[in-house]
Amino acid sequence: MPSITIKGSVFILATMLLSGCALLSPADKTTTDYQCGASEFSVLQQEQGVLLSYGAEQEVLPGAVSASGARYSNDKEPVTQYWSKGNEADITWRGQEMPLCVERGTLPKHFTARGNEPFWQVAVNPQHMALTTPESEAIIDLKPAEVVSEQPYEWRIESTTNKHLIVIDRLCRDSMSGRLYPYQVDLQESDRMYSGCGGDSEWLLQGAKWELSKFEDYALHSKPATIQFLEDSQLAGFNGCNRYFGNYNMGGELAQLRITGSTKMACSDAANDLSRQFSDVLERVYQVNIDDKGRLILSTRGGRQMVFKQQNN
Structure with a gap:
């Protein structure tokens, strides 16, 4: 095998980079994992589209026209489609529409939580939470959720007042109804903490x-x-x-x-x-x-x- 000098190697590498022929290693490609209700999907970005994986099955989806977000579709019947919208996505897998898909390590943009003894309830969106208690109702400005730990994920959502939310990615059963929810949620007010559950049971x-x-x-x-x-x-x-x-x-x-x-x-x-x-x-x-x-x-x-x-x- 003919030898290649260091000088020659540098020249070849520079030529590849300038011509756009440098190859991406698997580590350079971006994979996003989603939780879609009880199912998990992963999306691998590729040059001409995405590779959508569901269990052992995969679909290669080219880009499609979209008024907002990034949409990819196979244009077949039954259709498979991936449409990302921030940290959320709409996924249709071989004709079956999945429930809301949320990027792993993030929270849904909109969710509710509630607790008992004393009763409290919040409705959260990216900017505000509407807090209801037996004594009062208030709309409070929020800061973006911050991940404070993983395994399980735990988020802290601070507000412009003395009220904050702690959300943990852990199954939670309501203390009165027995209903099961996807998140444990704590409402922190100064030095007091009220516990409850959040998200959608369905x-x-x-x-x-x-x-x-x-x-x-x-x-x-x-x-x-x-x-x-x-x-x-x-x-x-x-x-x-x-x-x-x-x-x-x-x-x-x-x-x-x-x-x-x-x-x-x-x-x-x-x-x-x-x-x-x-x-x-x-x-x-x-x-x-x-x-x-x-x-x-x-x-x-x-x-x-x-x-x-x-x-x-």
Whole structure:
């Protein structure tokens, strides 16, 4: 192999840089991770567009015309699209619209939080928070959220008064209603601290297809029962025999899941029994939980449970 002098190497490198032919190493490319409800996406910037990854699946998306933000689309059917808007994004994955996607390490631009004993509630946007207590209501100017720690992420949002917010990326259950929320939120006022929960309960469940992994002693077949929490409080899934649809409501003191219709396929006796029990438990659910393994647990007052895991792509 012919040798290359240092002088020659410098000349070649300079020529590559000036001609725009220098190659970017993987470390030079920008990857952004998003949390889209229960699902995670990553976006890798490329010269002609982006590489959108969802689990083990990937889509290369070229740039598209957009009135605001940066939009990328494959122009196919079903469509896959990524549209970034600051630290948030709208993502459609092969025809399915994902819930709001928030860049990892940041907070949604708009969220609410509340606490009990004493009651308080805030509605937060990038500039202000509207604070409500039994004694008063106020609109308070805010400073940008500051990350104070990671694993889990913790943010401090200071205001122009003596009231500040501490937000932690940790599941939080309301002390009165039992409702599950994505964030623990503390309202700090001078030397006092009031604890509560924040974010949207529905966001925790949306964006994924949940697959039944454990249900009492029932044998689970190669085509397991599933449940999906869609936008507009719509419910859909497979009960072990037929596809069903319905609605859900995470508000109030009890979770409410209702099946309003299904297909009418004939199945084996075992599949029919599983589907009847699945539907019966689903409509009696009063509490929704997500454990430390990321599994969805639906429970009835009678102690019956169904455990779900996220279905692989």
